[in-house]
Amino acid sequence: MKKYHSQNSLEIFLPFLLLLILIVVLKIIYVKYNLFVFVSSLLFSLAVLIYTIIKTRASIFDIYFFDDKIEIKYLYINKIETLKYSDISEYHFIRTNKSKTDHIKYASGKKSFTSVENNNTIEYIKWLKEKNPNIKIVISPTDSTLEYEYQKEFGSKFRKFHKDSLN
Missing domain, CATH: 2.30.29 (PH-domain like)
Incomplete structure (x- = not known):
């Protein structure tokens, strides 16, 4: 019987999109406000970016539809979920x-x-x-x-x- 397969690997680009948005926002903050506001915004943005990267890496998977079960294999963490x-x-x-x-x-x-x-x-x-x-x-x-x-x-x-x- 035919086996079906898919993945959600395109979600890995989400942190890069967030990075582009943060660069634009930080550029506006840098031009309009003082150095303290810029540095605190930069630190906050880095924390948000790191959190997003960690969460995104944990949610990327390949999904396999077999005859008797469904396997969800996470790519960046060592986890396999099996469904009936x-x-x-x-x-x-x-x-x-x-x-x-x-x-x-x-x-x-x-x-x-x-x-x-x-x-x-x-x-x-x-x-x-x-x-x-x-x-x-x-x-x-x-x-x-x-x-x-x-x-x-x-x-x-x-x-x-x-x-x-x-x-």
């Missing part, structure tokens, strides 16, 4: 022009990562439903092509509401 498919309550597919992300909600938390499958998402949803038929599938935006394909495959969930509202 029965632990997943919701699976969110967000498909916009700029973002293709997945979110899973399970008993002890939730994870966000880049899309597992872009071309064969319906096949992937069927595979997930085989593993746990109780998984709630949420697709955003509701007017996306994926939502149309999902409704074509699994039946329309809006048809009954629309029919009742016309009466």
Whole structure:
């Protein structure tokens, strides 16, 4: 059987974005205020940057979907989290022009990562439903092509509401 894999490694760029913002803010403080305010702002900014780097490193992971389990391997800390498919309550597919992300909600938390499958998402949803038929599938935006394909495959969930509202 096909194995699915994804990661959230793009989040490692968050501290660099924060650094750019802090440089701009510190430059403005340096020009407008005295040296004491600048130095205290610099020290505070460094503390925030170090904290952000530590938190970001602890949250970067690879996620592997196997036939019998899901493994979440954290890249910068020595930790592997193992989930059963029965632990997943919701699976969110967000498909916009700029973002293709997945979110899973399970008993002890939730994870966000880049899309597992872009071309064969319906096949992937069927595979997930085989593993746990109780998984709630949420697709955003509701007017996306994926939502149309999902409704074509699994039946329309809006048809009954629309029919009742016309009466």
